[in-house]
């Protein structure tokens with residue numbers, strides 16, 4: 001998926017992936033990660049997710065990364081925050097309170113920019129990318145995040161031939177293949193969510209499974 005694809009989606013407000021509610025898996029499983037107060041959390045491909053505001057409200061330092069300026073600006077407007085804006089390398093960085101969002105390409109993010117990062121929250125990031133980009137994404141995450149980093153990953157799986165992504169189907173075997181070398185992985189919840197997703201039912205899907213993984217970088 002190229003930058004223009006996502007910029008156009010945001011420009012047309014085609015953001016069916018956005019939820020106005022905090023993700024229920026995040027609510028349920030984040031506390032068990034037992035992160036230190038004030039830990040830095042990377043939220044890749046963050047959109048304008050309210051999950052970032054929730055994490056910041058718990059006292060974490062949130063680092064989002066998002067291509068679309070529209071998404072970043074909407075986040076701060078909707079959260080009623082006035083960000084400081086600066087240019088840093090390949091990014092325009094927006095900062096307010098405990099949230100900073102790097103507006104630019106995730107693949108340009110450096111380990112130095114994520115120094116001290118202790119956690120990762122991926123909801124609709126890995127599954128937003130086509131197969132070859134998923135490989136690059138996993139390799140880049142492994143490169144920029146420090147050992148000991150913990151987190152949650154939420155994926156979708158369905159018969160890929162029944163629908164074109166995004167979101168893409170990412171089966172458990174692929175999660176293991178992409179992330180298994182750099183991360184300890186545990187699937188901690190799996191749910192059949194087809195009945196809750198009428199749009200996907202209309203598009204002809206016969207199965208839709210959501211899975212949540214706990215990760216720890218080794």
Ligand SMILES: C[S@@+](CC[C@H](N)C(=O)[O-])C[C@H]1O[C@@H](n2cnc3c(N)ncnc32)[C@H](O)[C@@H]1O
Nearest residue numbers: 006017045046047049066067105106123124128
């Ligand atoms: C499916 S949305 C998910 C957004 C968010 N994680 C959520 O749960 O609402 C994927 C987001 O990734 C952004 N994106 C796609 N490719 C990107 C890249 N290479 N670098 C940064 N952001 C990217 C898109 O603009 C889009 O907002």
